[in-house]
Amino acid sequence: MKLALFDCDGTLVDSGGLIHEVMARTFEAFALDRPELSATKGIIGLTLDIAIARLLGRDHVDDQALAMTAHYKAIFAGVRAEAGFQELLFPGIAAMMQTLSGRDELLIGAVTGKSRRGLTHIAETHGFNRMFFVSRTADDCPSKPHPAMVTECCSETGIDPRDTVVIGDAIYDMQMAKAAGAAAIGVAWGYAGVPDLVEAGADYIARTPADIIEWMEHYHA
Secondary structure, three states: OEEEEEOOEOOOEEOHHHHHHHHHHHHHHOOOOOOOHHHHHHHEOEOHHHHHHHHOOOOOOOHHHHHHHHHHHHHHHHHHOOOOOOOEEOOOHHHHHHHHHOOOOEEEEEEOOOOHHHHHHHHHHHOOOOOEEEEEOOOOOOOOOOOHHHHHHHHHHOOOHHHEEEEEOOHHHHHHHHHHOOEEEEEOOOOOOHHHHHHOOOOEEEOOHHHHHHHHHHHOO
């Protein structure tokens, strides 16, 4: 039995525009300049409080970062409900997930910097509830790249990290996988550059969701 653990933002769903808009409005609410889109994309995958602290140029979460985190969470659903800010699946993701979920020798899970509520919304919206056998969120574990999300999923399923692969678009996903002793697939359609994913430890770069299916076929051979 093998375990495939998927990141969410930038890997399954294209949420960069939404996250950036909520982040920008949060900064404006605290009389701060809106961050650049590239800066926001660079922190996607981290736990929210740490992400905001990074954008503030701080190496720790202080009271302001905590206050901004609370504001971000308070306005997120309202922004998501506006036209143009829905978290849509990347092309080919639905078919890939359907294919992988039909394999008896493979369990699928999620490891995400989203909150549990955020992951539940994505899973319910896109029909992933029955596919995710296990999951860990920012509410459950330390922020990526700490390996806890992976190791806890492995412990819960009884699957060794050596039989586990993490699929993600961020350097934090690759670093987390390597720290846990799992394989790492970087996706080229997300928010980090391919060279950065390779440098962070990616064992393979998927250019399309179909590439993940092909890699898994070889992985399970």
